[in-house]
Amino acid sequence: MDHASPDERTVVAVDPDGSAVAWSSVAAGVSSPEEPFPDGFRTERAEPIDPSEADAFVVMEPAALDRVRETNPTLPVVALVDDPTQPVAAHPLVDSIATDPDGVETQVEWLSTRTDADPVRTSPSSAPSRIERLGSGATRLATVRDVDTAYRTTVAVADEVFPEYDVVIGVSEDGWIEPVAVSADVALDECQRVRAGRGSAGTVIERGEPIVTPRRGDESNGHHITVPVDDDTVLQISTDDPGGFADEDGRLVELLASHLEETLDRIRTDDELRAERDRLLALFENVPDPAVAYDDIDGEPRFRRVNSAFEETFGYDPESIVGESIDEYMVPDEVESRSEAEELNAKLRRGENVRREVTRETADGERHFILHVIPIHLDAENVSGYAIYTDVTARREREATLRRQNERLEQFSSIVSHDLRNPLSVAEGYVDLARETSDLDHLERVDEALTRMDRLVEDLLSLAREGEVVGDIESVSLDSLAREAWASVDTSDARLLVEDDVELDANPTRARELLENLFRNSVEHGRSRDGDAVSRDDENSAEFSNHSTSSRTKSDDSVEHGSTSSRAEPGDSVEHGRSRDSDTVSRDDEHSAEGSNHTTAAESDAVLTVRVGGTTLRDGDTEGFYVEDDGHGLPEDADRIFETGFTTDEDGTGLGLAIVERIAEAHGWTIRATTGEDGGARFEFGTG
Incomplete structure (x- = not known):
């Protein structure tokens, strides 16, 4: 007989009632009106067909074989079953079995190719040979999934x-x-x-x-x-x-x-593969780092599965992101980050292992990770793989801290080697001169050099103490801190005006140290070289220096500190926004609060005033406080004033404002230097 080519073969599905319909590979299954095929085998109806036109048959029940026997029992017959031990699979007329529609087409092709040279059965009356039964049994064994069923199926085939x-x-x-x-x-x-x-x-x-x-x-x-x-x-x-x-x-x-x-x-x-899969799945679920199983769809990695660590770190519900783009959910919007993600995706599709540091969006904001991506197939086109994110944010912060500490050590080394050596050389020179001339007046210059060295050492120690953490935090009054700090500074005839009080969450000791350094800086850059107070209207600019003065005074120092003396002297001026009896006092009020002096308008113009109070920063949302003076303002290179060692004063240490910045950062505050209302220097701190 003439046999059809694979493209021309007609495969007929026969239902138990004998109805015959054309097998549809496109539909992935067939049905008849009376007896539909199992769920999953059918997506559309197939048209009835004359079974005599068949080149092969598909059956599901033994009853359907009666129609096959009546039509042409010599043609290939494939049983479509869920379980290879079903009775129809063992029937002598069945040549092969399949458990899914794709298997039907494979078996029909194999059987038809074989029968092109040698028909399965030579006549309607001939029974399958033992070798044919054995071949059919081998096909059944190929679908078995467990050992016990394999034993039982083998015995059933042997019985046939x-x-x-x-x-x-x-x-x-x-x-x-x-x-x-x-x-x-x-x-x-x-x-x-x-x-x-x-x-x-x-x-x-x-x-x-x-x-x-x-x-x-x-x-x-x-x-x-x-x-x-x-x-x-x-x-x-x-x-x-x-x-x-x-x-x-x-x-x-x-x-x-x-x-x-x-x-x-x-x-x-x-079984081994399943066990390995289960182990990998257990590892995937229990690995402490966030992990993602992904599929590459249309050139873009998409979530297939995530572990619990991923859910905890990134804050996404696992079920809601399956099938979604990984890049859209995790990669920051910056162009550089997006370009980097595209580069990574291209490497993954080529089957390359990827390990690099990346920045990703998490539930707590951007964090830094070591991303290790493992494609399923190395050095081949890939559509799936695994990605593991190891959080290295803390490590990067430690590294940054270490770098800052190293930079600080280098700065200290530079200051110690240069700034300390200079006054030491001066002192040695005047000691030698005093020894040679017996003129003890030279020892005053030695004392000045030693005083400068003492101030420098004190500032260095203060800067060295400033770390990344401030210690115990408590609610403190800005008014109280300002008065205590003012009392610790050589303020000469300057005056302090606390315009209003605010509560700060701060470490009292270090916050007071911050104010002390600001007050020293204001007082010293608001003076002329001969020590007289400089009016804010003075055309001659005083030097602005990033330094603090020592809180230690010499034994003959007659300067009174604000709020420490009961005398109302020009150098003992602290004005507050509220007096002890709670009456409000304006800074323009001729009658100051307790502990302050009365000044004329002329005197007021000649005295440096430092004002402290609460404020709202320019963004309109951040609360904070400010320290402002009416001196000569910021220098031209104001962007450098917080640099360690920067000063415009030959006698300055260049450490005072560096200490201020370090303390503010340790509290988590922002700091900004700008020009005040009266042209002086204004420092604004954002506290939250």
């Missing part, structure tokens, strides 16, 4: 191939060969186990070679063939026929045993 023989499968366990599956007409508990190394079964497992022997102890002179399946399993057929076995029986048993061996190997491999 050798209906006149008894079949048993034995497995070696704990020194015994235990029967695990037997023919349908034999009770399993009637089969005796055999000690390993004894009998034909034990010998076959020990030697790995088949044995054909008479059945021992049986007066019927029965025979059996025992063949090895693997190192622990044997397959045995037995007969009571005195004539023994046919010549081809041994070859068929060995062939069936080889099919079982392949099935067991596949099942064990699948």
Whole structure:
């Protein structure tokens, strides 16, 4: 007969009632109005067809085979089943089985190609040969998924191939060969186990070679063939026929045993793969770092699965992001970050391992990670893989802290080697001069040099104490801090005006130190070189210096500090926004609060005023405080005033404002230097 080409073959599906419809590979299944195929096998109806036009048949129930037998039993028949042990799969007219629509097409193609040269059956009356039954059984074994079913299916196939023989499968366990599956007409508990190394079964497992022997102890002179399946399993057929076995029986048993061996190997491999998959899944779920399983869809990585650490770190519900773009959810909007993500995606598609530091959006804002991406297939086109994010933000912060500390050490080394050496050299020179001339007046210059060294050492120690953490925080009054700080500074005839009080969350000691350095800076850059107070209207600019003055005064220092003396002297001026009896006092009020002096307008113009109070920063949302003076304002290079060692005063240490900035940063405050209302320097602090 002429056989159709693969593209022209007509495959007919036959329902149990005999209805025939065209098999539709596009529809991935077929149905008839009366008996639909199982769920998942059908997506559209197929048109009825005359079964005589078929080149192959698809059946699901034994009843459908009656129609096949009536039409043309010589054509290939594929059983579409959920379970290969179903009765229709063992029917003699069934040549092969499939568990899904794709399998149907594969089996039809294989059977049709084979029958182009040699038909499956030569006539309607001929039954399948034993080799055909064995081939059909091998197909059934190919779909088995567990060992016990493999044993039972093998025995069922053997019963079909050798209906006149008894079949048993034995497995070696704990020194015994235990029967695990037997023919349908034999009770399993009637089969005796055999000690390993004894009998034909034990010998076959020990030697790995088949044995054909008479059945021992049986007066019927029965025979059996025992063949090895693997190192622990044997397959045995037995007969009571005195004539023994046919010549081809041994070859068929060995062939069936080889099919079982392949099935067991596949099942064990699948089990190992599943176990490995489960281990990987457990590792994926329990790894402490955020992990993502992704699929590359249309050139973009998308979430397939995330672990609990990912959910905790990034704050996304796992179910809501499956199928969504990873880049859209995690990569910051900056152009540089997006370009980097595109570069990574291209590498992953090429099958390259990726390990680099990246910045990603988390539930707590941007953080830094070491991203390790592992594609499923290395050095090949990839559509899936795994990404693990190891948070290194804390490490980067430690590294940044270490860099700052190293920079600080370098700055200290520079200051110590230069700034301390200069006054020391001056002191040595004047000591030598005093020794040579016996003029003790030179020792005053020595004292000045030593005083400068003392101030520099004190500032260096203060700067060294400023770390990244401020210690205990408590609510403190800006008014109280300002008065205490003012009392600790040589303010000469300057005056302090606390315009209003605010509560700060701060470490009292370090916040007071911040104000002390600001006050010293204001007082010293608001004076002329001869020490007189400089009016804000003075055309001659005083030098602005980034330094603090020592809180230590010489023994003959007659300067009174604000709010420490009961006398109302020009140098003892602290004005407050509220007096002790709670009456409000304006800074323009001629009557100052307790502890302040009365000044004329002329005197007021000649005295440096430092004002302190609460404020709202320019963004309109951030609260804070300010310190402002009415001196000569910021220098031209004001952007450098917080640099360690920067000063415009030859006597300055260049450390005062650096200390201020360090204390503010340790509190988490922002600091900004600008020009005040009266042209002086104004420092604004954002506290939250």
